[in-house]
Amino acid sequence: MRLPDSFLDELRNRLSLSQVVGRKVVWDLRKSNQAKGDWWAPCPFHQEKTASFHVDDQKGFYYCFGCQAKGNLFGFVMETENVSFMEAVELLAREAGMQMPARDPEAAVKSDRRSRLAELCEEATKWFRLQLSTRAGSEARTYLDGRGLQKQTIDRFEIGFAPGEREGLRRHLMDKGAPPEMIEAAGLATPAEDGDVRDRFLNRITFPIRDGRGRCIGFGGRAMNPNAKAKYLNSPETELFDKGANLYNLREARAAAGKGAPLLVAEGYMDVIALAQAGFEAAVAPLGTAVTERQLQLLWRVAPEPIVALDGDEAGQRAGLRVADLALPLIKAGQSLRFAILPQGQDPDDLIRAKGRDAMQAVIEGASPMISLLWQRETDGRQLDSPERRAAFDDDLRRLIRRINDPGLRRHYGDEFARLRADLLPPPVRAPRNGKGGTSRWQPPAQAMSGTRNSALASGLSPDAVLEQVALAGLVHHPRLIESFADDLERMQWSREDHSALADALLSFDPELETRDDLGARLGGDTLEAFLGLAHLRIVPATRPGADDETAAACIRDALNRLETRRGAEREREEAAEDLEAGGDEALTWRVTQAARRRDAAIRAPREETGSAAEEAAEMSKRLQDLLDTRVWEKTKRK
CATH class of the missing domain: 3.90.980.10 (DNA primase, catalytic core, N-terminal domain)
Structure with a gap:
């Protein structure tokens, strides 16, 4: 079976050689130059410690200076997987999400x-x-x-x-x-x-x-x-x-970008030609249509951050925003776009002819990240003088952020939008609940102090208060979990006023648009930092450096489950004790005893897990129990 050249070309466009080789080697990042598509690693074909195996992503070839192994994308898979050419193509096609062509005798x-x-x-x-x-x-x-x-x-x-x-x-x-x-x-x-x-x-x-x-x-x-x-x-x-799968001047631009030139995306042929003549040889243009997803993938194979040169008019701005919207779900760490805004009414050709190469160089050096262009669109001409308009603005920002598929990048976009929003809008005045069903304008807790030693949060703690603090601290460190635990925060009867104030602040906190500093400002003074600085909270699994959201959610849920079980057992003990005082019998005595036992066992009950999570769950439960034992002992000692 002979495969169409177009199919093999598309496969090469979708999968870079370094992406495939990277599954078999460990790159020497000190020697490699990712921006130029120049990668080095110890050779996978013979035993060595030095990085003599070279991958040239731009040309699509590899070569080992030790054993002289060489080849392309398909040859590498054939050698490392011990398969035929057609089997190698099938493996790569599955990885690229492409359907193999039907067998065609023609x-x-x-x-x-x-x-x-x-x-x-x-x-x-x-x-x-x-x-x-x-x-x-x-x-x-x-x-x-x-x-x-x-x-x-x-x-x-x-x-x-x-x-x-x-x-x-x-x-x-x-x-x-x-x-x-x-x-x-x-x-x-x-x-x-x-x-x-x-x-x-x-x-x-x-x-x-x-x-x-x-x-x-x-x-x-x-x-x-x-x-x-x-x-x-x-x-x-x-x-x-195929207009949507090619770029004007791609081959020459790829070679120039491999030598370190910035990859520029212009609007038309004459712009590309004028840029190249002025020394900006890594310039390309779409082929009479708007930029497509396939063209973006071609660009990212050449350079991690192509610069889109926008004509300095309204049409140019609209074109840039269309590209940004198209790229938003596709961007990830090390793969994005930058935008160079030209003077009003000028394209690259106009600017170079009018003011020379240096003027174009200045525009390129001043290229802005994609988030700046998106922020400008969301804020230009927008009135934010009412709660309704600000809420609509926040909704638009959230929708924009949710379109990013990469979780890490989505978080960074949220942080940056939060910073920009804080500069644009004054801090909101919140009116959280007072913990007793009503509402009142919140004031900083009277207990707020400058250090943890004198903080009310650090004194007179019951086991219930410790469990409350574990849950609250976990949510402060992992604010994206607030929505998942909102119902728990809403219905909780907090044992302390400062805990209730922090819960209210968390319920009104937007992790996509606000930062921890905003949360701290809402509480007043350094109350939040004093709380997070408590020694017993620093050893909680949810607050340890590197803890992911899944671990934090399990820890928070563990604390809340223990708290609910303790309070249920306490209510039953109190009810049985009241019945006993009214003239109870042996059965009531047994109820009191059992309620007390369940209450004591509640804080010691390990979380139920199976499979690979069991060991981690047991360790988390043990840490939480050690914490409770320590705080109860300290309280008892003070008595």
Whole structure:
């Protein structure tokens, strides 16, 4: 079975060589240069301690300077997995989420057909370039000269000219033996309104479009007639040309980016050409359409943070925001976009011609992270002078953050939005519950002190109070869990006023838009830091450095379950004691005894876990029990 070149190309686009090799080696990050796609590691094919195995992500090849092993993406899988070529392709296709092509006995014929179409595009490139040097191309030459393009730039980008003759290119290709059907299939000819067939590009400056392998797959054409229906015209979608899966100047930009040049994304062909002529050689552009997800993946394979150069007008800003919205679910650590905003009414070509290379360099160096562009959109012209408008603003920010799939990055975006929001809006005045069912404007607790030694939180603690503190401290350290435990916080009868105040503050806290400093400010003074600084809370599993949300949630739930069991047993003991005082019998005496036993056992009951979590759960339960035993002993000793 012969696989289509297009399928293998797409597979290479979706999976980088370093991504596949990285499963088998440990990269030497001191020697590697991720930004350039240059990776080094000890060789997986022979025993060694030094990093002599080199992966070039840009070229898609690996080589070991020790054992001379070399190959590409498919060869690496064949060698390391001991599989055939087709089996290697199937493994990689599953990883990339691609469906293997159905077995097609005509696959070789189709591949040959695509090669023939590419040959026709190459022949058209030569013909267009020749026409630029003729008398018919004089106006086009004048235009290019007026745009400041040097001869070496015109030659480098193979710029040509399609004269206004209806069938000039078509006749030329047919004279070379090309069937008319193939000329149309290559996108070089098209049916005319009168039913005849004519050249697709007429009286236009032409720009050959090449794929990542360097093959000419289509053209862009700039109209010389100012009254033309379309200023720019591209080849139609063909067996070769997929607008959404390619970028103009990709191959050359990839090579330049590999040498350290910043990868720039411009709007059109002339912008890319002007940038390259000015020394910004790692420049690309979409092909007459908005940037697609596949094009973003191509960009990230070249550089981790491409810079999108936005025209300094409203349309340019809208285009940048469309790219940002498209990229938002795809960004992750080390993979994002930056945006360079050009002066009003100028594109890169305009700026370079007007003010020179240094002006463009300054714009690139001042490129902003994607979050800045998104924040500007959410705040520009927005009135936030009422609670309803601020609530709507917060909802919009939350929806934006939720679109990020990477959990770590989503958290960082939330932190940054919280900081920006705090600068934009004054701290809110909260009116939490007073712990007794009513509401009152909150005031800092009278017990708030400057140090933990004198804090009321550190004195006279009962086991119930310790369990309350464990749960509250866990939620302060892991605020994303607040929503999961909101019902518990709402219905809890807190044993202390300061615990109730902290619970109220947590219920009104928004972890996506606020920081711990905001929570502390809500409590007043340094009450929160004094609370978190209590020695017995620093050993709780939920507050230890590195504890994840899952561990914290289990610890908080353990504390709340123990608290609920203790209080249930206490209520039963009190009820039985009242009955006993009213004239109880032996059965009531037994109830009192059993209630007391359940009360004492409640704080010692381990959490029920099975499987791999059992050992961790037992350790957590033991730590919590040790904490309770210590605090109860301290209280008893003070008596």
